[in-house]
Amino acid sequence: xxxxxxxxxxxxxxxxxxxxxxxxxxxxxxxxxxxxxxxxxxxxxxxxxxxxxxxxxxxxxxxxxxxxxxxxxxxxxxxxxxxxxxxxxxxxxxxxxxxxxxxxxxxxxxxxxxxxxxxxxxxxxxxxxxxxxxxxxxxxxxxxxx
Numbered sequence: 466x467x468x469x470x471x472x473x474x475x476x477x478x479x480x481x482x483x484x485x486x487x488x489x490x491x492x493x494x495x496x497x498x499x500x501x502x503x504x505x506x507x508x509x510x511x512x513x514x515x516x517x518x519x520x521x522x523x524x525x526x527x528x529x530x531x532x533x534x535x536x537x538x539x540x541x542x543x544x545x546x547x548x549x550x551x552x553x554x555x556x557x558x559x560x561x562x563x564x565x566x567x568x569x570x571x572x573x574x575x576x577x578x579x580x581x582x583x584x585x586x587x588x589x590x591x592x593x594x595x596x597x598x599x600x601x602x603x604x605x606x607x608x609x610x611x
Contacts, residue, residue, distance in 0.1 A: 470514035
């Protein structure tokens with residue numbers, strides 16, 4: 466049993482593998498714990514590694530360069546944004562218990578996307594300012610064409 470540190474990039478690999486294999490509950494559990502570890506006073510800060518038992522940052526390099534993997538985790542797993550070559554856009558969010566989130570003004574293939582979730586309003590995708598999709602819950606949705 467490993468009782469050493471845990472790194473953000475390894476968490477990304479594990480969550481991705483669990484999502485791809487259909488183990489959503491396990492991926493939600495790991496992602497939620499990881500995001501709680503990197504949250505400090507309402508801000509996300511990616512340290513080099515974390516204590517696997519407590520979730521607290523290790524004694525490695527502070528503010529290490531894991532910022533991009535953290536952004537990818539938020540976009541890919543929380544917001545659900547999963548572009549797939551030749552297959553359109555796949556939205557596959559993991560419900561980690563957030564009341565709301567919003568990704569605004571993302572340039573994707575010449576279009577401007579905004580993806581939003583709130584417990585009150587549901588999950589929606591806007592393309593160039595026009596509603597393309599809406600769901601009352603966070604669920605997987607494939608969009609063939611924008």
